[in-house]
Amino acid sequence: MPEGHTIHRLARDLRKDLTQRNVPVSSPQGRFAESACVLDGDVVSRVEAAGKHLFMHWESDQILHIHLGLIGKFRPYPVNDPLTGEIRLRLEGEKTAWHLTGPQTCVLVEPAVVAGVLDGLGPDPLRRDGRRGDFVDRIAGSKKAVGAILLDQDVIAGIGNVFRSELLFMVGIHPSTPSNSLTEDQADEIWNIAADLLRVGVKLNRIVTVTPEDAGAARWRLSDDERLYAYKREGLPCRRCGTEIVIGKVANRSMWWCPRCQPG
Numbered sequence: 001m002p003e004g005h006t007i008h009r010l011a012r013d014l015r016k017d018l019t020q021r022n023v024p025v026s027s028p029q030g031r032f033a034e035s036a037c038v039l040d041g042d043v044v045s046r047v048e049a050a051g052k053h054l055f056m057h058w059e060s061d062q063i064l065h066i067h068l069g070l071i072g073k074f075r076p077y078p079v080n081d082p083l084t085g086e087i088r089l090r091l092e093g094e095k096t097a098w099h100l101t102g103p104q105t106c107v108l109v110e111p112a113v114v115a116g117v118l119d120g121l122g123p124d125p126l127r128r129d130g131r132r133g134d135f136v137d138r139i140a141g142s143k144k145a146v147g148a149i150l151l152d153q154d155v156i157a158g159i160g161n162v163f164r165s166e167l168l169f170m171v172g173i174h175p176s177t178p179s180n181s182l183t184e185d186q187a188d189e190i191w192n193i194a195a196d197l198l199r200v201g202v203k204l205n206r207i208v209t210v211t212p213e214d215a216g217a218a219r220w221r222l223s224d225d226e227r228l229y230a231y232k233r234e235g236l237p238c239r240r241c242g243t244e245i246v247i248g249k250v251a252n253r254s255m256w257w258c259p260r261c262q263p264g
């Protein structure tokens with residue numbers, strides 16, 4: 001599943017390609033055809049990301065709500081490429097057409113729906129209104145394992161399975177530590193690192209957590225085998241201490257950590 005950086009990056013790229021022009025909108029697959037007709041030729045006024053949700057605001061006051069879910073993709077193609085696959089939504093820019101396939105949500109909504117989604121989300125470190133204090137309070141108020149609570153979108157918006165393993169590695173905290181036993185400084189540190197890593201993710205359009213100090217190279221140079229500390233590295237040596245990374249289930253999903261850098 002895409003994490004928050006993907007959605008914020010999408011918002012940025014869609015803004016760049018589609019705002020300030022009349023956008024041909026269609027649904028080659030047909031399942032969004034009626035709403036595509038409503039939007040066809042309209043102008044995108046604003047694109048907003050919140051956690052894993054994307055909202056496209058149009059000059060006609062229509063709002064398009066998109067959530068990619070587990071398998072959704074929203075990708076750019078050269079505008080004259082032949083259409084392939086089950087394209088729910090196609091937005092045509094000058095040189096690029098954006099194709100949405102397999103989304104969990106692609107629907108026109110009222111402003112109240114947007115407000116409801118935003119109300120239900122925890123703070124998003126990539127948004128100006130994402131407040132660190134709210135995150136720290138929510139961590140302090142729960143006995144849940146910290147490895148589990150980081151996936152709760154109403155505690156912190158945008159964190160998924162890759163980031164939760166990486167974040168806890170970087171702060172040196174075992175995933176089953178009860179959230180309310182963390183110090184305020186530790187919660188602060190998780191927030192600050194999350195904000196930093198998400199920003200790197202937006203910039204590079206992929207998750208790279210290994211620091212230039214640990215890698216001996218800039219983050220953008222790191223290959224897929226070099227860019228993460230813990231996620232899907234079970235049995236491989238920790239990049240900091242050499243101990244084998246282990247895998248376990250936290251909140252019913254696989255999670256990875258270093259038993260030495262993140263003692264229980």
Ligand SMILES: [Zn+2]
Nearest residue numbers: 238241258261
């Ligand atoms: Zn280690």
